[in-house]
Amino acid sequence: xxxxxxxxxxxxxxxxxxxxxxxxxxxxxxxxxxxxxxxxxxxxxxxxxxxxxxxxxxxxxxxxxxxxxxxxxxxxxxxxxxxxxxxxxxxxxxxxxxxxxxxxxxxxxxxxxxxxxxxxxxxxxxxxxxxxxxxxxxxxxxxxxxxxxxxxxxxxxxxxxxxxxxxxxxxxxxxxxxxxxxxxxxxxxxxxxxxxxxxxxxxxxxxxxxxxxxxxxxxxxxxxxxxxxxxxxxxxxxxxxxxxxxxxxxxxxxxxxxxxxxxxxxxxxxxxxxxxxxxxxxxxxxxxxxxxxxxxxxxxxxxxxxxxxxxxxxxxxxxxxxxxxxxxxxxxxxxxxxxxxxxxxxxxxxxxxxxxxxxxxxxxxxxxxxxxxxxx
Numbered sequence: 001x002x003x004x005x006x007x008x009x010x011x012x013x014x015x016x017x018x019x020x021x022x023x024x025x026x027x028x029x030x031x032x033x034x035x036x037x038x039x040x041x042x043x044x045x046x047x048x049x050x051x052x053x054x055x056x057x058x059x060x061x062x063x064x065x066x067x068x069x070x071x072x073x074x075x076x077x078x079x080x081x082x083x084x085x086x087x088x089x090x091x092x093x094x095x096x097x098x099x100x101x102x103x104x105x106x107x108x109x110x111x112x113x114x115x116x117x118x119x120x121x122x123x124x125x126x127x128x129x130x131x132x133x134x135x136x137x138x139x140x141x142x143x144x145x146x147x148x149x150x151x152x153x154x155x156x157x158x159x160x161x162x163x164x165x166x167x168x169x170x171x172x173x174x175x176x177x178x179x180x181x182x183x184x185x186x187x188x189x190x191x192x193x194x195x196x197x198x199x200x201x202x203x204x205x206x207x208x209x210x211x212x213x214x215x216x217x218x219x220x221x222x223x224x225x226x227x228x229x230x231x232x233x234x235x236x237x238x239x240x241x242x243x244x245x246x247x248x249x250x251x252x253x254x255x256x257x258x259x260x261x262x263x264x265x266x267x268x269x270x271x272x273x274x275x276x277x278x279x280x281x282x283x284x285x286x287x288x289x290x291x292x293x294x295x296x297x298x299x300x301x302x303x304x305x306x307x308x309x310x311x312x313x314x315x316x317x318x319x320x321x322x323x324x325x326x327x328x329x330x331x332x333x334x335x336x337x338x339x340x341x342x343x344x345x346x347x348x349x350x351x352x353x354x355x356x357x358x359x360x361x362x363x364x365x366x367x368x369x370x371x372x373x374x375x376x
Contacts, residue, residue, distance in 0.1 A: 010264060014236040017207045020136050020180045023087025023108030025062050027136075027182055028207030028239040033265050034062035035256040036209075036242040037249040038091065043073035046080055052249060053084040059253040060268050060300075063240065065089040065111060074101035081106035089138065096122035103129040111138040114169045115145035123169070127178045136180040137173065138209055141166045141196075143187035157187065159196035167203060182206055182239065186213035190228040197232050207239040214244060221245040222255050233263055267302030270358060273317055274307040281309030282327025283347045295355045301362040305354070306336070315341075322365075323357045325350060337361075 004010045019029030027034055037056045041048040043066055053064045068074055068090045081088055089109040090102030096118050099110045103126075110130055117123060130137050143157040146165055154161040162185040173181050183206050185196035193212050201208060212228040215221035225243045232238050243252045243259070260266035272292065277285035289307055296305075306324035308314030314326025315336075324336035325345070333350070335342045337357065345353055 012234060012236055012263060012265065015201050015208075016205065017239055018179070018205050020182060020207055022063055022089065022136050022240075025087050025108075031239070033233070033238060033260055034240040035060060035253055035260070035266070036063045036065060036089070036240055037061050037252040037256075038065040038067070038242065038244075039249060043067055043069075043080075044076045046076050049076070049080055050083050053080070053086065053088070056249050056253055057084065057086045059250045060257055061086060061249075061253045063087050063089060063109075064249075065091050065242070067091040068098045068102050068107075069093070070098070071101065074098055074105055077102055077105040077107060092117065092126075096126050099126040100129040103133040103135045106133075107135055109136045109138055111140045112169075113140050113142060113145055114165045115142065115147050120172055123172050124176060127173060127176050130180070131178060136182065137178070139166055139169045139173070139181060139183040140209075141169075141183070141185045142213055143189070143192060143196075144213070157192070159185075159192055159199055162187070162192075162196040163199045163203060166200060170204060170206065182209050184209035184211055186211045186244075188212065188214040190224055193228055194232060197237055198235070201237045208237060210238040210241045211244055216246060218245055218247040218251055221247070225255065226259055230259055230263065233259070233265060268300060269302065270296045270299050271302070271304045272296075272307060273304065273321060275309050275313065277309050280312065282329060282333055283309065283350065285309040285327075288351060291351050292354060295351065296358055299358060299362050301365050303358070303361060303365060305358060307354075322361050323354065325354055 017028040039052045041052050087108035090107035091111045092099040093113050094116050141162050150161040166183050185200050187193040210229050212225050215224045243255045245252050274289045304321040306317040306321040309327045318324030318336035319339045327333045332346050335345050
């Protein structure tokens with residue numbers, strides 16, 4: 001993140017980490033924080049899985065994880081990988097051979113769970129496959145599946161146990177001269193996850209994959225993830241994130257981006273600033289925002305749009321957005337462009353006109369970016 005000298009209270013100083021590659025996507029170092037999700041189709045349903053990966057990619061996912069629970073799924077992965085546009089992480093549990101098969105099938109990264117992958121001999125075989133097929137590895141520690149000896153030692157899942165599990169497996173990888181790895185310490189308890197990640201950030205320079213596991217449904221899981229991930233990201237911890245929701249994977253991607261956008265860490269698409277509405281509103285703010293969110297999903301260019309129901313805060317918010325609309329009286333409101341009053345607009349023409357203005361501004365910003373890139 002570039003430093004903001006005018007508003008230093010907006011600065012986030014990211015933890016320094018090594019950079020690895022997940023396929024052609026850099027993770028860690030000074031690379032943008034990436035957004036991940038995971039498919040929930042049967043991996044053996046190749047057509048459905050490809051469609052879900054592509055839907056996630058269209059929504060902005062940088063990386064997608066696919067479960068590989070059996071040999072048939074490993075074979076399906078061979079068909080899936082060539083047909084999708086983002087790197088695939090193979091999710092491996094219990095059987096180390098699935099990791100070897102996934103590497104052979106073209107996975108860009110192998111997620112292994114220290115709690116169930118098996119002894120060091122088996123891990124070494126997975127490391128060899130990762131090296132042979134140019135895969136990275138994610139050490140995926142989970143509070144719900146810690147090794148028995150750590151549960152015996154600590155009595156229950158806790159941050160110390162999670163971090164010890166992760167560091168033990170980092171040592172195995174490093175002892176085998178394998179350094180293309182990232183690590184996560186997930187828990188469904190926000191406090192436990194946050195404490196584990198803070199300890200982990202101090203103990204290793206490996207890229208960190210953030211997540212609050214089994215966070216819940218769309219609403220509750222979004223809130224829990226925003227609290228847990230948001231605080232860690234604000235502290236500068238995290239190189240890639242996955243929001244775990246009992247919902248469509250596309251929703252996970254959307255929430256992930258919104259968390260990053262709210263902290264100024266990643267920008268994609270239209271950031272809509274809108275009021276909750278009240279009796280002063282000059283138009284139906286809630287319905288208008290719902291329509292605009294759907295109509296503007298295709299815009300990938302980072303830009304801002306304010307939709308405010310009345311003149312209390314509308315003009316002030318519009319000063320700081322690319323496009324704005326503030327409700328007035330007599331069935332009309334004011335359109336703002338680049339922070340300045342532009343023209344009045346009837347409420348019944350509002351949605352179509354705002355979409356047109358946003359598309360026009362996005363085209364201008366894209367052209368400016370191309371010119372700037374060409375001049376470098």
